[in-house]
Amino acid sequence: MKFRAEIFVAGLLFSSLSFAEDEAPHLWWGHEALASDVEQCVLKSQVALLKNGYKNISLNEQYHFLYATKEKMRVGIQCLAQGNGSFVYVNVAGGDIKAVEQNRNNLLSAIN
Secondary structure: OOOOHHHHHHHHHHHOOOOOOOOOOEEEEEEEEEOOOHHHHHHHHHHHHHHOOOEEEEEEOOOOEEEEEEOOEEEEEEEEEEOOEEEEEEEEEEOOHHHHHHHHHHHHHHHO
């Protein structure tokens, strides 16, 4: 069975958030192919998280997966090897749809 990173990340983000009963969480995700290798992708992702005010940054080195929080938002970033470069998935979840979208856009721009 092939591991689907984006499904895992989405599940992790939703399960770790608490929302009011009448408020549905919002999830914005994006992905980019990068010319840099996986290690550079992880480093760029860490810098992007710090520059965008994320805290509690955790790194799973085996899977090149980062998890962080900012206010009531959660983010998961995974870097995967792709040829000579890498591929990055960015998932942001939270209650404020505009903030979630803006944070996703900011992170992707900073990583790329």
